[in-house]
Amino acid sequence: MKSGIHFLLFAIIIAIFSLNTATATIVTDGLVSYWTFDRIHVIDETVKDVWGDNNGTITGNPKVVPGHVGEALEFDGAADFVNLTTLGDFGRKMGTSTFEAWFKTSNKTDWMTLINTRGAECPYWGIQLNGVKDREGLHIAKETILIHNSMTREKGCQPYMTGGKFNIQDGEWHHIVYINEYRKEDGIGGRGIDTVYIDTEFRGVVNGSRRGWINFPFTEPVYLGARNFGEKSEGHFDGMIDEVRFYDRPLTLKEIRQNFESMTPYDVEPIGKLSTLWGSIKNAK
Ligand SMILES: [Ca+2]
């Protein structure tokens, strides 16, 4: 009888571990903000930050539609975006971080912004599709995805870019992770390493000295789906965006894969499932 119970326990434990592998939940270590865009987290013009305190505000008329995980926001390319705020204390001290999102678009021609951390003023960074706008004007680069990062130093704005043509404007869901890693050196500057992963594949890196550069504090609101140029927004996104997260540290490839595989909407994670099962085992005896 006793060995029977042991076998039962063993079987249940194996089942629990298999279940967790099948529905990998997201990494929460270092998670700062998480906007699910699920229907229950979009209330009028407010999109709830389910992890932190940075509730976003909708401008225009994006729609809540079936997404990659639960629901997503669909942007029509005309005046739609979400203001994610300045991200509070995180925005003020941000230097090393991870941005993550799912997106879906089939627009290969119009300049579109996935995210932009600060209008047109240095310092800022943003992720642009089909082109990028900087102080010299709009550069159209069809079917591309570009990370545009500009930082301030004594002689003014210093922009750099990474990215390329990845064939991802194909009407399917794609996962992007942008890691901005800033390692301080001697207290006066540091080394910046920017890494991009698309659908868990390594897609490029910029690694260089940023001695004497001022890294972004976000003193202006971070825009999702558009770029903030003073009083007006430009480069509006045409497509869907889902499961947007910021972390205060670089995610490892293993963690990127875990988030990529997670299909569990935030509110239905099996919290307390283990204790419930243990409770019923005890009762059965
Ligand atoms: Ca969602």
Ligand SMILES: [Ca+2]
């Ligand atoms: Ca619109």
